[in-house]
Amino acid sequence: MTYENTPAPRRRPGLWLVLIGAVVAIVFAVLALTISSESTAGPFWIVVGWAGLVFLFGLYRMIRGRSSLDHRRGGTDAGGR
DSSP states (O other): OOGGGSOOOOSOTTHHHHHHHHHHHHHHHHHHHHOSOGGGSHHHHHHHHHHHHHHHHHHHHHHHOOOTTBOTTSSBOOTTO
């Protein structure tokens, strides 16, 4: 089977980014809210922010769909563009 004959994956890109981003954001938000001292909660909120960005990027990829740069076997291939 050559590269041209391989079928494109049917999965929606970004699904795992949405799931992992949401879980990490929720877990660290709960941890940051339950910490008694405010001085130690700062790093948790940074993680919540990054996980929120991962969630939003995954949501964007799910809505937007596949990109012209997506390689058929996974990853990306700019192909000189």
